Amino acid sequence: MTTPIVDMRNIKKHFGHVIALNGVSFDVRAGECHCLLGDNGAGKSTFIKTMSGVFRPSEGEMRVEGKPVIFESPRDAMTAGIATVYQDLAMIPLMSVSRNFWMGREPEKGIWPLRTLDLAKADAITMTEMRKMGINLRGPDQAVGTLSGGERQTVAIARAVYFGAKVLILDEPTSALGVRQTANVLGTIDRVRKQGIGVVFITHNVRHAMAVGDRFTVLNRGQTLGTALRGEVDAPGLQDMMAGGQELADLEGSLGGTI
Amino acid sequence: MTDTTSGAAGDERIKDVSPLRRMLIRPELGGICGTILVFILFGLIAGDSGMFAAEGVMNWTVVSAQFMVIAVGACLLMISGEFDLSTGSMIGFSGVLMAILSVQLGWPLWLAILATFAFCMAIGAVNGWLVIRTGLPSFIVTLASLYILRGLTIWGSVYFTRQTIISGVSDRAEGDWLGPVFGGKILTGLFQWMGDAGWIATFTRGNRAGQPVVDGIPMLVVWAIVLVIFGHWLLTRTKFGNWVFASGGDAQAARYVGVPVNRVKILMFMFSAFCACVFSMCQVMEFGSAAADRGLLKEFEAIICVVIGGALLTGGYGSVIGAALGAVIFGVVQQGLFFANAESSLFRVFLGMILLIAVIMNTYIRRIITGER
Ligand SMILES: Nc1ncnc2c1ncn2[C@@H]1O[C@H](COP(=O)(O)OP(=O)(O)O)[C@@H](O)[C@H]1O
Ligand SMILES: [Mg+2]
Numbered sequence: 262m263t264t265p266i267v268d269m270r271n272i273k274k275h276f277g278h279v280i281a282l283n284g285v286s287f288d289v290r291a292g293e294c295h296c297l298l299g300d301n302g303a304g305k306s307t308f309i310k311t312m313s314g315v316f317r318p319s320e321g322e323m324r325v326e327g328k329p330v331i332f333e334s335p336r337d338a339m340t341a342g343i344a345t346v347y348q349d350l351a352m353i354p355l356m357s358v359s360r361n362f363w364m365g366r367e368p369e370k371g372i373w374p375l376r377t378l379d380l381a382k383a384d385a386i387t388m389t390e391m392r393k394m395g396i397n398l399r400g401p402d403q404a405v406g407t408l409s410g411g412e413r414q415t416v417a418i419a420r421a422v423y424f425g426a427k428v429l430i431l432d433e434p435t436s437a438l439g440v441r442q443t444a445n446v447l448g449t450i451d452r453v454r455k456q457g458i459g460v461v462f463i464t465h466n467v468r469h470a471m472a473v474g475d476r477f478t479v480l481n482r483g484q485t486l487g488t489a490l491r492g493e494v495d496a497p498g499l500q501d502m503m504a505g506g507q508e509l510a511d512l513e514g515s516l517g518g519t520i
Numbered sequence: 521m522t523d524t525t526s527g528a529a530g531d532e533r534i535k536d537v538s539p540l541r542r543m544l545i546r547p548e549l550g551g552i553c554g555t556i557l558v559f560i561l562f563g564l565i566a567g568d569s570g571m572f573a574a575e576g577v578m579n580w581t582v583v584s585a586q587f588m589v590i591a592v593g594a595c596l597l598m599i600s601g602e603f604d605l606s607t608g609s610m611i612g613f614s615g616v617l618m619a620i621l622s623v624q625l626g627w628p629l630w631l632a633i634l635a636t637f638a639f640c641m642a643i644g645a646v647n648g649w650l651v652i653r654t655g656l657p658s659f660i661v662t663l664a665s666l667y668i669l670r671g672l673t674i675w676g677s678v679y680f681t682r683q684t685i686i687s688g689v690s691d692r693a694e695g696d697w698l699g700p701v702f703g704g705k706i707l708t709g710l711f712q713w714m715g716d717a718g719w720i721a722t723f724t725r726g727n728r729a730g731q732p733v734v735d736g737i738p739m740l741v742v743w744a745i746v747l748v749i750f751g752h753w754l755l756t757r758t759k760f761g762n763w764v765f766a767s768g769g770d771a772q773a774a775r776y777v778g779v780p781v782n783r784v785k786i787l788m789f790m791f792s793a794f795c796a797c798v799f800s801m802c803q804v805m806e807f808g809s810a811a812a813d814r815g816l817l818k819e820f821e822a823i824i825c826v827v828i829g830g831a832l833l834t835g836g837y838g839s840v841i842g843a844a845l846g847a848v849i850f851g852v853v854q855q856g857l858f859f860a861n862a863e864s865s866l867f868r869v870f871l872g873m874i875l876l877i878a879v880i881m882n883t884y885i886r887r888i889i890t891g892e893r
Binding site for chain 2: 351
């Protein structure tokens, strides 16, 4: 197989005396959707935040296209082509779709000190990109706050894809959505994957994962319980892996927490 | 925060909006309506009092311009998600500092002015830095600066001069190149010509006989207009403006996409201090003196203008043009009641009512625009 775009090996992350991640290995290749499953508090968000440069791992190694890297900030990860759509979306509801789309990477024109936003370009590209994702905006100046949850997800995904993401990390994009909006977002994930982008899809919903996933990794109490290929595992199997870990944790808890 | 899901209603909600509605539904609408209302009202009750003759117009224009100067600073800062309650104290402090430097220590006026600007903007930066570092609300941090600066102002003034008023700035301004940038007037020739042509009234007696009653546009008004245009341009047309909105809208979201939120906020605190200094320099040059009690309550007046102008107190939303209209409303009401010979205490009743009406209207409009619930 090809080298993974991002390869995380034996990642550990401690917050003071809390061990959030205790040796997690995970990789993602171009054009695949790798699902990261786990119950609430399993460490999914913590893990992808180390992947996207928000946290620095306490231990472990990260490689991007085979080369070891250390991300000092989310900017470094973005430069390396790792884009993240956080659970809280990083969208500002009061601002327009276009301004949100370009936030932090605004196109400019003119010469300093009179450099201004290239609003015409920004608006036109925003409208095109949103249409590609199947969202018809009233106008580029429509506020994000007027969009539904699923549409907001799609704006965030469209933004990441447009800015040349090689890996797209989605943190529980479907957890707050209704049935139809979930279907839309899953459709978007499929479309993005077909463009050759590696997708990391975080969820605790096994059915959502089974719908689009190529590989599945289950995270529990900061550890991986293994990675399975599509076809090697079915929904009840994954469910068992998530729940089994929970039972194990309960057992360990009753034995006096000697982890 | 507003991440609510609304089932499968997604696409159907996007309707076409008529151009008229589109034109009307804007953050400044409350300010525009308020301004029109206030002019109609005073046109009716004070129309024949001289309020709309040249002298009267200049009177409320200058007062409005004063509010405008500090409102622009407060507006950008509020949109970036912070408050500055030390604006009023900063006005007193910067005036006294400049007067001490020039009158007491004998520095050339231009140097005293530049040093005052630099020092006050540094204080603004410290305000911002403290807010960022401590994570405390800027309301608290700048409330502390409000007391510290006012106390220092009175102490400094008394220490150097044994009084709380320092006069003699006019003498120091003689022949200085920077003084007129704050204390001068422009278009004096034009006004003389308009006076000669009989368009505006002229003095008929005294040593100014023949001169027009309004002899030019004070630099304060020029500063106000320049600051409003600059602020509006910065906010709506530049990358930095986008960052200002983003920092106030959701600082964490902005950081995720690489917006230098801390730098933006600190710069806005410095800009607020800059505006306070412009205000006080114009005032000191006009009066020829500085006083330790200047600028009392100005921080609240600035915030009121900004809020009347449609800005959201919690940041992320607002308009400099709106804030400027808020300043006009404030200035016209304050001076208009004076022209109408009304009880000056009524000013407050009136202002409170306008504030309430404007804010209710702004909230309604904002909900339509942003889909806030
Ligand atoms: N900044 C932090 N400081 C301390 N503990 C944290 C921090 N972030 C996460 N944790 C802990 O790490 C564990 C994993 O959290 P998280 O990654 O958010 O889980 P998930 O996203 O899978 O629901 C939780 O027990 C949480 O309390
Ligand atoms: Mg999470």
